[in-house]
Amino acid sequence: MTRLLTFLAIGLMSLMLFIxxxxxxxxxxxNSPAATHVSPRYIEKSREETGSPNFVTAVLADYRGYDTLGETTVIFTAGIAAVLxxxxxRKHSDCLPGGDEE
Amino acid sequence: MNRKFGTIILDTAFRYLVPFILVFGMYVLMHGEYSPGGGFQAGALFGIAVVLGRLIQGEEAMLNISGNTAIILAGIGTFIYGFIGVLTMLFNGNFLEYGAFPLNMAEADRHALGILGIEIGVTICVMATIIAIFDALTRREEW
Amino acid sequence: MQELFSQYFIYWLILILFMIGPFGMIYKKNLVKKLMAMNVMQVAVIIFFLVLGQKTGGTLPIEMHGLAGVENYINPLPHALMLTAIVVSLSTTGVALALLILIQRRYGTLEEDEMLRRMNQ
Structure with missing residues (x-):
C-alpha cells in the first residue's frame, strides 16, 4: 500500500514537472528572460566598477557581498553545529544505550 | 615521515600530491579575480589537503590542524569578512563598499583589494569548517 | 519533433535526476540512503540552474581582451548563486552525518523499521 502510494505521488509529481x-x-x-534582464548590467559594467574581470567573483564578492557574508556565517554555524x-x-554518553554496548 | 599505514604507495602519493594541492589552492585564491576560482574553491582545496593527510597518516599527520584549532580558525575567517565590512563603514562608506578605503589608488583597484580581503576570510572559514566536520565525524576513541 | 527532442531532452534528464531525490527519501528505509537521495536532488537543482545560464556562442564569464558585448559571455548570475549552493550542500551534509552518528549511537541502527520498533519498546 505504501509502495503504491509512493509510486503514485512520484508519478504525479513527475507528470506535473514534465508538463x-x-x-x-x-x-x-x-534571448531568454534570464539572459536579457539582469545579467547584461553585470557583464557590461562590472570590469570598470569592481576591477575584476571575472564576473562571477564580481557578483559574488562585490554586488552581493552581503549575501556572501550570510553564506559564510551559514557554513561557520554548520561546522559549529556538527562539532557541538x-x-x-560524548559528554553524556552514559545515558545513551548505544554508548555502553562497546 | 612516520608511516601509519605502512604502505609505500600511500606515502609516496601523499608526499607528491599535497604540495601541489596547496600550491594550486594558493593560486586559485590569489588569481581568483582574473581566472576561474575564488574563496570557496580555494578553501575546499586547502581543506582537502589536510583531510588527505589525516586519512593517510592518522592523528599524527605532518600537516594537521586539530578540531579545536579548526573551529577557532573558522571564527577568525568569518570575523575577517565582517571586519572588512565594518572597516568600510568607519571610513564613511556603506557596509562592504570597498571604494571607501582611503588609499591612493583607482576606484577599481580598491574594489579588487577589498574582494581579495574577503576571499581570504571565506577561504579560512571554508577550510576550517571542512576540517572541523571531518574531525568531529571521525573521532571515536572516547566513546 | 526532432527539434523538440533536442531542445528539451536535457530538461527531461534533469527531471529524472531530480525525481530520484523524493523517490529515495520516501521509499528507501535506510537513513544514509535518504541522505544520498537528498544530495542527488541538490545536484539536479544545481545543474538545472547552470543549464539556464548557457547561451549559444557564449564563452566563460571572464572578460577577455578584444571580446566585448553581452552576447559573447554566458550568464554569470547562476554560476555565482550555485557556487554558494554547493558549499551550503556540503555543510548540510556534514550536519546530517553528525545527526546520523547520534541516531546510530542511540538506537544502534539506521534502518527505519528497526528504529521505530526500538523506540516503542
Missing amino acids: TTSGLPMLFDP LLRAA
Whole structure:
C-alpha cells in the first residue's frame, strides 16, 4: 500500500514537472528572460566598477557581498553545529544505550 | 615521515600530491579575480589537503590542524569578512563598499583589494569548517 | 519533433535526476540512503540552474581582451548563486552525518523499521 502510494505521488509529481518543461526557455537561447534582464548590467559594467574581470567573483564578492557574508556565517554555524552535536553526545554518553554496548 | 599505514604507495602519493594541492589552492585564491576560482574553491582545496593527510597518516599527520584549532580558525575567517565590512563603514562608506578605503589608488583597484580581503576570510572559514566536520565525524576513541 | 527532442531532452534528464531525490527519501528505509537521495536532488537543482545560464556562442564569464558585448559571455548570475549552493550542500551534509552518528549511537541502527520498533519498546 505504501509502495503504491509512493509510486503514485512520484508519478504525479513527475507528470506535473514534465508538463511545465514546455514553458521553459529554449536551450542555449541568447534571448531568454534570464539572459536579457539582469545579467547584461553585470557583464557590461562590472570590469570598470569592481576591477575584476571575472564576473562571477564580481557578483559574488562585490554586488552581493552581503549575501556572501550570510553564506559564510551559514557554513561557520554548520561546522559549529556538527562539532557541538558530537561533543555533547560524548559528554553524556552514559545515558545513551548505544554508548555502553562497546 | 612516520608511516601509519605502512604502505609505500600511500606515502609516496601523499608526499607528491599535497604540495601541489596547496600550491594550486594558493593560486586559485590569489588569481581568483582574473581566472576561474575564488574563496570557496580555494578553501575546499586547502581543506582537502589536510583531510588527505589525516586519512593517510592518522592523528599524527605532518600537516594537521586539530578540531579545536579548526573551529577557532573558522571564527577568525568569518570575523575577517565582517571586519572588512565594518572597516568600510568607519571610513564613511556603506557596509562592504570597498571604494571607501582611503588609499591612493583607482576606484577599481580598491574594489579588487577589498574582494581579495574577503576571499581570504571565506577561504579560512571554508577550510576550517571542512576540517572541523571531518574531525568531529571521525573521532571515536572516547566513546 | 526532432527539434523538440533536442531542445528539451536535457530538461527531461534533469527531471529524472531530480525525481530520484523524493523517490529515495520516501521509499528507501535506510537513513544514509535518504541522505544520498537528498544530495542527488541538490545536484539536479544545481545543474538545472547552470543549464539556464548557457547561451549559444557564449564563452566563460571572464572578460577577455578584444571580446566585448553581452552576447559573447554566458550568464554569470547562476554560476555565482550555485557556487554558494554547493558549499551550503556540503555543510548540510556534514550536519546530517553528525545527526546520523547520534541516531546510530542511540538506537544502534539506521534502518527505519528497526528504529521505530526500538523506540516503542
